[in-house]
Amino acid sequence: MTIPHGDERPKPIVDAASPDVDATAGSSALPGMHRGGFQRLPTAPVNVTxxxxxxxxxxxxWAPPVPVSRGLAGxxxxxxxxxxxxxxxxxxxxxxxxxxxxxxxVALRRPFESRQVAVWALILGLxxxxxxxxxxxxxASRANLFG
Known part of the structure; x- marks a missing residue:
């Protein structure tokens, strides 16, 4: 493929701006520049519907899944x-x-643990x-530690 040189390059075609584009030249001289047109102050109340x-x-x-017991009582x-x-x-x-x-x-204080198993564990532990x-x-009494 050869690249055309000189005047053989195609000229770009630029169409006119569509009606929804603001064609005023001074509307955006610099980015962020104030252009006026505020309808209300930034702190004004907003309409409540x-x-x-x-x-x-x-x-x-949809409902969240029922949490499963982690087995701390077991x-x-x-x-x-x-x-x-x-x-x-x-x-x-x-x-x-x-x-x-x-x-x-600790298992008794957790909401999803089996209370019966935790109570049995507490009783047997004690x-x-x-x-x-x-x-x-x-x-200690056989070793005469208590006098």
């Missing part, structure tokens, strides 16, 4: 069962019961702590 209240009986098109119950089994054997299993009781209390305390009391 009244709207009707939405109908509450409208059919439900974990608390599992830990409390382990703590109870350990406290039946040795007295030093009370930290497991404490962790189970604290986890059950029983394991009491049983461990009994073991520790027995061991």
């Amino acid at each position: 009244t709207q009707s209240a939405p109908t509450l009986d409208a059919p439900l098109e 974990w608390a119950l599992g830990i409390s069962i382990i703590g109870l089994v350990v406290s039946l054997v040795v007295g030093w299993g009370f930290p497991i019961g404490l962790v189970a009781a604290i986890t059950a209390i 029983v394991s702590v009491l049983y461990s305390a009994g073991w520790l009391w027995r061991a």
Whole structure:
């Protein structure tokens, strides 16, 4: 392909401006320059239109999904069962019961956890702590630590 040189180049065709274009030369001398024509002050009140209240009986098109339980109550119950089994054997299993009781209390405060499982976890955790305390009391009394 060859490029034409000299006067052989085609001349651009420029049509007249359409009626919706403002053809005044001084209308936009510089970008952002004030051209006048404000209808109201920038802080003037704006007209408020009244709207009707939405109908509450409208059919439900979308609803958020029901949050699923994350299983904190189940974990608390599992830990409390382990703590109870350990406290039946040795007295030093009370930290497991404490962790189970604290986890059950946290599960009770969460809205989507199973309350029955969390209450069972709390009860079994506290029983394991009491049983461990009994073991520790027995061991301390046999060692004559209480006089």
